[in-house]
Amino acid sequence: MNSYGLGGRVAVVTGGASGIGRACAHVLARSGADVSIWDRDRAAIDLVLKELEAYDFRSHGAVVDVGDAAAVDAAMDEVREALGHVDIAVCNAGIGGAAATSGDYTDEEWHEVIRVNLDGVFYTQRAAIRAMKASGRGGSIINMASILGAVGFPTASAYTAAKHGVVGLTQVAAWEHAADHIRVNAVGPGFIRTPLVETHLDAAALESLAAQHALQRIGEPEEVAELVAWLASDGASFATGTYYPIDGGFLAR
Numbered sequence: 563m564n565s566y567g568l569g570g571r572v573a574v575v576t577g578g579a580s581g582i583g584r585a586c587a588h589v590l591a592r593s594g595a596d597v598s599i600w601d602r603d604r605a606a607i608d609l610v611l612k613e614l615e616a617y618d619f620r621s622h623g624a625v626v627d628v629g630d631a632a633a634v635d636a637a638m639d640e641v642r643e644a645l646g647h648v649d650i651a652v653c654n655a656g657i658g659g660a661a662a663t664s665g666d667y668t669d670e671e672w673h674e675v676i677r678v679n680l681d682g683v684f685y686t687q688r689a690a691i692r693a694m695k696a697s698g699r700g701g702s703i704i705n706m707a708s709i710l711g712a713v714g715f716p717t718a719s720a721y722t723a724a725k726h727g728v729v730g731l732t733q734v735a736a737w738e739h740a741a742d743h744i745r746v747n748a749v750g751p752g753f754i755r756t757p758l759v760e761t762h763l764d765a766a767a768l769e770s771l772a773a774q775h776a777l778q779r780i781g782e783p784e785e786v787a788e789l790v791a792w793l794a795s796d797g798a799s800f801a802t803g804t805y806y807p808i809d810g811g812f813l814a815r
């Protein structure tokens with residue numbers, strides 16, 4: 563397990579109570595960052611904060627719906643109050659949404675996926691940029707896209723559109739805020755073993771998904787978190803505006 567030299571940094575991780583976000587919270591805390599976990603459920607946040615007690619860091623948790631701009635702004639203010647400033651934002655919270663063809667997707671299903679997976683990243687990124695500019699310290703924003711930020715996938719039109727959108731808003735913000743010393747990147751995981759995937763798919767479906775990766779398996783949340791922590795660190799000082807797949811070879815076909 564690597565450590566990324568993040569002592570003195572403050573990180574926000576949205577969707578940090580489960581899956582990839584939880585793994586990010588672990589590696590960031592292990593690397594010395596203070597971490598604020600945002601999620602929908604207080605009990606789930608507290609469970610992860612308890613897991614992190616072994617690390618020497620300050621922690622914070624906030625119940626936030628990332629699709630609610632006012633709630634996101636209030637939570638960012640709360641983090642600045644509690645931990646002083648914000649240096650790292652992992653805009654990770656997301657949902658899978660309904661599985662339906664483009665012809666059958668309903669308005670409600672479409673809007674909910676866009677609200678959480680695209681509006682939520684935009685609102686969190688915006689609040690992070692404001693906090694990073696106010697501190698004058700710059701920072702690193704990591705937006706959670708997907709392999710579906712690069713290619714399509716049948717029955718996932720809203721998810722695919724949102725993730726392509728995340729890549730676009732990452733590129734724009736990287737150019738706009740380079741002069742503020744804010745780096746902005748997107749990460750594109752292949753299929754990863756988390757509740758988002760496991761609650762929707764049976765063993766046969768998981769096996770068939772695994773076969774679509776060159777490595778013939780799906781990934782683990784920690785394998786994505788390592789990339790996120792590197793992007794957060796000074797080791798990634800020349801990395802901005804880029805979409806980084808971490809996908810076991812899924813996109814290499």
Ligand SMILES: NC(=O)c1ccc[n+]([C@@H]2O[C@H](COP(=O)([O-])OP(=O)(O)OC[C@H]3O[C@@H](n4cnc5c(N)ncnc54)[C@H](O)[C@@H]3O)[C@@H](O)[C@H]2O)c1
Pocket residue numbers: 576577578579580581582583600601602603626627628629654655656657658678682706707708709750751752753754755756757758759
């Ligand atoms: N698991 C995969 O295969 C995979 C692949 C590519 C990208 N991703 C992306 O990674 C991110 C994390 O997914 P995961 O697989 O860890 O899923 P997960 O379900 O394990 O975790 C997602 C977390 O986000 C939280 N969340 C959902 N909606 C929220 C909202 N409106 N406000 C605040 N928190 C909210 C959930 O409560 C949960 O704790 C998502 O953006 C997802 O699209 C996942």
